[in-house]
Amino acid sequence: MARMTAVGSLRETHHFNNKVVREGRSGPPLHIHWLQTEYFKVEKGVIGIHKNGKEIAATKDDGILEIPAGTRHRFWAHSSTTEDLVFKVWAEPQDIDHSFDENFLRNFTGYQRDCQMQGIKPSPFQLILLSYNSATMGTPPFWMPLWLLKGINYILAFWIAKALLGYRESYPEYTRPTKTTTQN
CATH class of the missing domain: 2.60.120.10 (Jelly Rolls)
Known part of the structure; x- marks a missing residue:
């Protein structure tokens, strides 16, 4: 938990x-x-x-x-x-775009929770896209150059998960809205 x-x-x-x-x-x-x-x-x-x-x-x-x-x-x-x-x-640091932050965790766990509630297995491609968007990627147990690992994950995330399968990097139902100010 x-x-x-x-x-x-x-x-x-x-x-x-x-x-x-x-x-x-x-x-x-x-x-x-x-x-x-x-x-x-x-x-x-x-x-x-x-x-x-x-x-x-x-x-x-x-x-x-x-x-x-x-x-x-x-x-x-x-x-x-x-x-x-x-x-x-x-x-x-936390003040960078595409980081391991609260919204990544909300998307990652929210998606997995919804899959569990629906009795379906999470798509590994969706998980790779959510992770890559937060500058995080899975790695094999053996050494691989970081540039090659990033390239493979990029192809899996953006060419397959996003372009081919239609997954998104984040979902509004999981993401905490940002505070905005209104002017009178």
């Missing part, structure tokens, strides 16, 4: 009583944010982080964990814990 705590910050909980969490499959697949550095701050439990081929197990005593832009990583509730994992996660 995830909920926004402040602009750009997210508090995420991985409940230990969930089978997916206990099996170490609670986080996203291996991915890269190419414009932003991602930060984690554990509040409870143990987080596992796969960072460029190395596994880290961290607790609240480890302070803020930094994943620099361009780093292959994933995270999950580490198998050494027997309690819920609770942590804050954010990415910086």
Whole structure:
């Protein structure tokens, strides 16, 4: 479960009583944010982080964990814990277009929730387009030059998902409206 705590910050909980969490499959697949550095701050439990081929197990005593832009990583509730994992996660800078931000998370989770409610599998092409639009992309477990990985994801996102299949980068039903001022 995830909920926004402040602009750009997210508090995420991985409940230990969930089978997916206990099996170490609670986080996203291996991915890269190419414009932003991602930060984690554990509040409870143990987080596992796969960072460029190395596994880290961290607790609240480890302070803020930094994943620099361009780093292959994933995270999950580490198998050494027997309690819920609770942590804050954010990415910086936040004042850029096409970033890992609240509206990306609303679109990504909203789309998946709607698919689940309708009993259909999410389209991997829609997920790739939503991710690419936020300067995030899935990555294979083996090394690949970032320029090649971006090129492949661009083709999958914009040539196939958007142009061929008609998916969009974001949807108004999931996106938080921006505040506008009116003049009298």
